Amino acid sequence: MAQNVMRLQNCVWGGRRLCFTRPIDFILKVNPFSGEAIVENSDLDIYVHAETYDDAARQTEQEIGYIWDEYILGQKAVDPPSREIASSLAKIVASYGELRT
Numbered sequence: 001m002a003q004n005v006m007r008l009q010n011c012v013w014g015g016r017r018l019c020f021t022r023p024i025d026f027i028l029k030v031n032p033f034s035g036e037a038i039v040e041n042s043d044l045d046i047y048v049h050a051e052t053y054d055d056a057a058r059q060t061e062q063e064i065g066y067i068w069d070e071y072i073l074g075q076k077a078v079d080p081p082s083r084e085i086a087s088s089l090a091k092i093v094a095s096y097g098e099l100r101t
Contacts (some may be wrong), residue, residue: 001021004028006039006057012099013065026060029052043088045081064089068096 006028026046029038030053037056039048040082046063050056071077071086 004030006060008060010062011064011068012060014064015099017095017097018064018068018093018101020092021096022092024092025066028056045085058084064072068093 005007007036008026009020009023011020022029024041027038027040027061029040030036035052036049037048037053039050039056039060041045044064046060048056048059048063050059062064067089071082072090075087077083
């Protein structure tokens with residue numbers, strides 16, 4: 001399985017967007033035969049396994065959105081690991097807003 005880096009400068013989910021002060025790097029592994037993709041980031045405790053790279057990218061943005069919604073906006077980061085994850089994300093968010101249609 002080939003290993004590369006997937007880099008996100010912003011995250012879009014549910015009609016909203018987070019823009020980051022710096023890109024977030026994810027370890028990306030793609031199976032050259034099946035096309036299955038695995039995306040990982042230990043700082044945000046994200047591990048995504050999907051059938052395609054595009055699905056993995058979308059699911060990764062959903063995971064970041066979940067952290068934002070639950071741990072930061074919802075203030076549900078109650079244990080030390082979730083507070084650390086929330087802090088890691090909050091430190092690099094430059095802006096947050098609704099997408100215009």
